[in-house]
Amino acid sequence: MVVVGIAGVLQEEWRPVVGYEDLYEVSNGGRVRSLLFRNGTVTKKRTRLLRTVPRPDGYLVVGLLRDGHQITARVHRLVLEAFEGPCPSNHEAAHLDGNPLNPNVTNLRWVTPKENNTHKKLHGTFVPLPIRCGGDRPQAKLTSGKVQKAKDLAAIGMRHHEIAKLFGVGRSTISRAIRGATWS
Numbered sequence: 638m639v640v641v642g643i644a645g646v647l648q649e650e651w652r653p654v655v656g657y658e659d660l661y662e663v664s665n666g667g668r669v670r671s672l673l674f675r676n677g678t679v680t681k682k683r684t685r686l687l688r689t690v691p692r693p694d695g696y697l698v699v700g701l702l703r704d705g706h707q708i709t710a711r712v713h714r715l716v717l718e719a720f721e722g723p724c725p726s727n728h729e730a731a732h733l734d735g736n737p738l739n740p741n742v743t744n745l746r747w748v749t750p751k752e753n754n755t756h757k758k759l760h761g762t763f764v765p766l767p768i769r770c771g772g773d774r775p776q777a778k779l780t781s782g783k784v785q786k787a788k789d790l791a792a793i794g795m796r797h798h799e800i801a802k803l804f805g806v807g808r809s810t811i812s813r814a815i816r817g818a819t820w821s
């Protein structure tokens with residue numbers, strides 16, 4: 638629930654960080670605070686704002702500590718989990734304005750990957766994943782060096798099915814590589 642005050646100004650509302658309910662709170666504006674203040678061996682109940690840091694990918698993160706273990710959490714996910722509930726299956730967080738530095742609850746939604754890519758295309762932040770082909774693929778049996786060796790063997794008269802057996806691939810695979818239909 639977003640609270641709107643006089644003149645439509647968004648008032649800050651705080652909710653517990655999911656999984657860290659007694660330790661941290663997150664606001665609808667994307668600020669995170671600690672509920673405990675540690676001074677040496679004495680722990681007091683007192684809030685302290687935490688510093689959020691932009692990652693190289695642009696998303697704001699914050700360090701959360703519990704039982705001596707620290708995690709780095711993305712602020713926009715903390716906001717969504719606290720204000721909208723857990724992430725539904727096959728969904729991800731989306732910044733509606735395309736700005737990962739804006740973790741305001743009014744700018745965030747759980748959406749499907751397809752919907753998120755549509756948003757990214759609309760605000761110009763869509764970056765397609767590189768298409769991996771040939772030897773770049775982890776399961777590739779052939780490399781450019783092996784294909785060149787296969788072409789050399791074919792040039793001296795070795796049959797394609799023999800070359801395929803030598804490299805552990807099918808005859809059609811090695812034939813396409815030798816012809817340049819693949820591995821050009």
